[in-house]
Amino acid sequence: MKIVSRNEELLRDALSCLPQPSSRTSLASCNKMIRFEDISAAAFKIQCGVQKTPCMYSRLSKQYGMDIYLKKEFLQYTGSVKERGVLYLLMSLPQEQQRKGVIVASDSNFSMAVAYHASELRVPVFVILPASTAPGRVKMCREYGAMVISYGSTAKDSQVHARRLAQENGYLYLEEEDSAVYLSGLGTVGLEMYEQVPKLDAVIFPAGGHCGLLAGSAAALKHLNPHISVIGVESESFPVLQQSLKAGHPTDDQACNNHHFYGDVSGVCFGSNSLQLTGKLVDKVVAVREEDILISMLRLLEYERATVDAEGAIGLAALVAGKLPELKGKRVAVVICSGNLELHLLQQCIARALTLDNRVCRFSLVISDCPGDMSKLLEILAREEARVLDIKQERTFVTSELFAVKVICTVETRDKIHTAQLRNALLERYPTTGWTER
Known part of the structure; x- marks a missing residue:
């Protein structure tokens, strides 16, 4: 049955502006203008290979004054929405190419999705990784079924080697880009959300240097209902999408200095197709601070029991930061697209987020080095219901008086109000108490 568009003019206008693809990409033959029918076909073809992830009402709704629904794409087998585009891409390859195999060269979610789905389709797959890659990523790619080769000290070294092996x-050398096939696979997220949550007012997607999910899903959503607001979110540290939209072409003037934290969202891989679709169909692109992303990761862990990375949390960060006040009282879906947070970053992110959320604080004060004085300090902390995380005593470098000790204490509180109450109680007893600012 042919699906008739309710937004035919808008979608046709957007798609007519897309340039013909160049031959510079490894998938040039797959590049063409994306159509809604392509997204529908992708949804049908990949339905048995990827999860139809839930889009669930969130307990965060009351806190932010709107009905929030979370599309939990981090529940895919490899922990990322990239599986949708990758699976459709691999299934669309000619049989001869499937027999020869594919090769990728990055430690991204894209590479892990290629490793898993190529193995499932019995396509030979090779992943070239630099020596600096986290051991966990190397292990996962191997367990997914890829032949992993360590080469070079940088990502560029690995990419050059992979291209040479491919030739x-x-x-087929695969890299994340904006072919119509790949975008159509990612666009199936928009189809699912439209089915799962009736009467949506807005949908929030991660953007940044990887806006294929945003562009593909926008094409699907605007086709089905032009009144749904589609919003992209990127980092203030490198607002590449906003700059590219202003310039009218992809630009990478803003470099990311924290690739380990931002992961996939830090690279610039979108092309003219994604950019044109985004410019025509996306209603708004906002930028958020790193602090907002960390607090969003904490909120998702506490309220949704979801451990996600920066790319997964960046959409919710726009609501945490109050960047979208116009959505108050409305029905909003947020795509949580990735949950591949490196273990060595998990503890650091949680500790930093608790500090930013005014729930872990540190103070120092000087007390008399006499029996009972330390117990009086601990009594105040107990009375104020503060949880002591760490406490240290310094005697050698205290200059105020001879028989004195400097106490440096780190405590956990419930929230900002509780922290203020504790601070007032300590200042009342110890006027010289110093607080370490976050």
């Missing part, structure tokens, strides 16, 4: 052996 010598007939492998």
Whole structure:
């Protein structure tokens, strides 16, 4: 049955502006203008290979004054929405190319999705990684079924080596880009959310240097209902999408200095197709601070029991930061697209987020080095219901008086109000109490 668009003019206008693809990409033959029918076909073809993830009402709704629904794409087998585009891309390859195999060269969610789904389709797959790659990523790619080769000290070294191997052996070198096939697979997220949550007012997507999910899903959502507001969110540290939209072409003037934290969202891989679709169909792109992303990660962990990375939390960060006041009282879906947070970053992110959320604080004060004085301090902390995380005593470098000790204490509180109450109680007893600012 042919699906008739309710927004035919808008979608046709957007798609007519898309330029013909160049031959510079490894998938040039797959590049063409994306159509709603392509997204529908992708949804049908990949339905048995990826999860139809839930889009659930969130307990965060009351806190932010709107009905929030979370599309939990981090529940995909490899922990990322990239599986949708990758699976459709691999299934669309000619049989001869599937027989020869594919090769990728990055430690991204895209590479892990290629490793898993290529193995499931019995397509030979090679992943080239630099020596600096986190051991966990190397292990996962191997367990997904890929032949992992460590080469070079940088990502560029690995990419050059992968291209050379592809040319010598007939492998197809895959990199995340904006072919119509890949965008159509990612656009199936928009189709699912439209089915799962009736009467949506707005949908929030991660953007940044990887806006394929935003562009593909916008094409689907605007086709089905032009009144749904589609919003992209990127980092203030490198607002590449906003700059590219202003310039009218992809630009990477803003470099990301924290790739380990931002992961996939830090790179610039979108092309003219994604950019044109975004410019025509996306209603708004906002930028958020790193602090807002960390607090969003904390909120998702506490309220949703979801451990996600920066890319997964960046959409919710726009609501945490109050960047979208016009959505108050409305029905909003947020795509939580990735949950591949490195273990060595997990503890650091949680500790930093608790500090930013005014729930972990540190103070120092000087007390008399006499029996009972330390117990009096601890009594105040107990009375104020503060949880002591760490306490240290310094005697050697105290200059105020001879028989005195400097106490440096780190405590956990419930919230900002509780922290203020504790601070007032300590200042009343110890007027010289010093607080370490976050």
